Amino acid sequence: MFLKEALPLSSVSQNATQSRTRFAVRPETAQPHVEGNVQVSDDYLGAPQDIDVPAQNTDELQAAWREWATECQASGTPTIVQLNHPGRQSPAGAGKKSFFTKNLAPSPIGLNFGPGILAKVASKVLFGTPKEMTVQDIKLVIDQFVEGAKRSYDAGFKGVELHAAHGYLLAQFHSPATNRRTDEFGGSAHKRVEISLRIIRRIRAVTSPNFSISIKFNSADAATDKTEDVLEQIRLLVDAGIDFLEISGGTYENPLMMGDDGVAKQDMSEDKPMKASTIKRESFFLEFAQTVRKSFPGLVLMVTGGFRTRTGMEGALQSGACDIVGVGRPAAVYPDFPTKIILNENVKDEDANANLPRIEVEGAEKWIVKISGVTALGAGKTTRVYQEHIGSMAAIKAFSCSISSLMTLTIHSRCEEAKPNGQESPRI
Numbered sequence: 348m349f350l351k352e353a354l355p356l357s358s359v360s361q362n363a364t365q366s367r368t369r370f371a372v373r374p375e376t377a378q379p380h381v382e383g384n385v386q387v388s389d390d391y392l393g394a395p396q397d398i399d400v401p402a403q404n405t406d407e408l409q410a411a412w413r414e415w416a417t418e419c420q421a422s423g424t425p426t427i428v429q430l431n432h433p434g435r436q437s438p439a440g441a442g443k444k445s446f447f448t449k450n451l452a453p454s455p456i457g458l459n460f461g462p463g464i465l466a467k468v469a470s471k472v473l474f475g476t477p478k479e480m481t482v483q484d485i486k487l488v489i490d491q492f493v494e495g496a497k498r499s500y501d502a503g504f505k506g507v508e509l510h511a512a513h514g515y516l517l518a519q520f521h522s523p524a525t526n527r528r529t530d531e532f533g534g535s536a537h538k539r540v541e542i543s544l545r546i547i548r549r550i551r552a553v554t555s556p557n558f559s560i561s562i563k564f565n566s567a568d569a570a571t572d573k574t575e576d577v578l579e580q581i582r583l584l585v586d587a588g589i590d591f592l593e594i595s596g597g598t599y600e601n602p603l604m605m606g607d608d609g610v611a612k613q614d615m616s617e618d619k620p621m622k623a624s625t626i627k628r629e630s631f632f633l634e635f636a637q638t639v640r641k642s643f644p645g646l647v648l649m650v651t652g653g654f655r656t657r658t659g660m661e662g663a664l665q666s667g668a669c670d671i672v673g674v675g676r677p678a679a680v681y682p683d684f685p686t687k688i689i690l691n692e693n694v695k696d697e698d699a700n701a702n703l704p705r706i707e708v709e710g711a712e713k714w715i716v717k718i719s720g721v722t723a724l725g726a727g728k729t730t731r732v733y734q735e736h737i738g739s740m741a742a743i744k745a746f747s748c749s750i751s752s753l754m755t756l757t758i759h760s761r762c763e764e765a766k767p768n769g770q771e772s773p774r775i
């Protein structure tokens with residue numbers, strides 16, 4: 348087993364008119380990474396500061412995207428853009444939509460933060476009950492994803508990842524909990540994933556065979572999804588031509604992806620080398636990856652969420668459950684985490700650990716979480732703290748800019764002997 352490539356942290360933001368691109372942290376080494384949460388519609392953002400793909404492109408804007416791609420890849424760093432639409436998870440004030448415009452979703456089902464009155468008010472006021480999309484709305488969103496991919500391709504990025512995890516629009520279509528449609532976009536596992544299949548096929552048609560197309564996909568939720576349905580959807584995505592599948596999980600209602608950072612640290616002191624059960628506990632979604640691996644031995648799999656230690660990452664790769672390890676929060680604190688710690692032979696295994704501080708929700712915020720029962724508020728605090736870390740890195744670089752969401756920083760690795768039929772590296 349060997350770790351093949353690691354990815355540096357870089358971040359970029361654009362000002363309100365998106366006419367200029369300014370760079371927060373410049374990639375220093377030649378390793379691939381993902382730019383997170385680029386919204387395909389400027390009407391519906393996930394957060395007010397998100398980068399978006401405005402309906403009207405201009406020469407100036409396309410030049411800014413080219414500059415962005417060039418800067419990200421200046422040291423030979425292959426970069427892919429993560430395209431997203433928040434669907435019902437677009438908060439009030441994020442995007443050009445008016446305060447009275449409803450969010451879009453496959454079915455008119457609002458977010459459920461819990462039974463309490465405050466939880467209900469938070470859902471109603473912040474997100475509202477979404478509008479059930481017409482087929483026309485769906486076709487427009489497909490066009491928007493394709494346009495975002497085309498602009499990324501023309502700008503010189505090496506690929507796109509469709510965000511179909513964390514409860515965003517594509518994930519809302521995939522899940523029977525949020526998609527109650529009975530037309531061509533709902534009613535069966537196949538029809539629920541149809542929107543993503545159309546996007547993938549059309550992106551391939553307007554780009555090139557070498558352009559990487561991947562998807563970030565939620566693990567099966569035992570409460571709502573049948574595993575066989577989810578595996579059927581993955582089979583269709585593979586047939587449509589994805590280059591790799593990233594596994595994550597959670598939604599705004601149940602933010603599993605922001606799981607506890609304390610687990611890996613405790614386990615490191617208990618077990619050396621790590622037991623299989625411990626590796627599973629460090630990585631939030633490895634068990635589901637193992638299920639996917641059994642059905643798709645040749646599919647390049649990436650797993651993100653919870654990885655903190657070299658031992659945990661090596662264990663996951665050696666188990667054959669994944670080929671790529673995604674790292675979020677450690678990279679927000681230590682942009683050199685892969686090269687300086689995980690891949691650095693001078694750092695002993697027991698020290699190769701992100702050692703992130705546990706983030707406690709305190710004071711009035713703790714009280715609000717308690718009485719409202721909205722666990723998403725705790726995850727919101729975690730995201731805020733790490734966004735501040737990214738912001739301070741930008742400040743160190745002496746650029747004044749608002750930072751977009753953290754892209755997933757990945758450690759790309761191959762575990763040749765664990766793979767039954769040695770496959771090619773994904774196109775990134």
Ligand SMILES: Cc1cc2nc3c(=O)[nH]c(=O)nc-3n(C[C@H](O)[C@H](O)[C@H](O)COP(=O)(O)O)c2cc1C
Nearest residue numbers: 383384604652653674675676730733734752753755
């Ligand atoms: C500040 C911050 C911003 C994030 N932005 C994105 C994003 O743009 N796209 C995405 O897919 N995930 C995003 N995530 C989630 C991470 O990619 C990852 O799924 C999550 O942090 C769990 O991985 P970790 O345990 O390595 O942090 C973000 C996380 C944090 C903390």
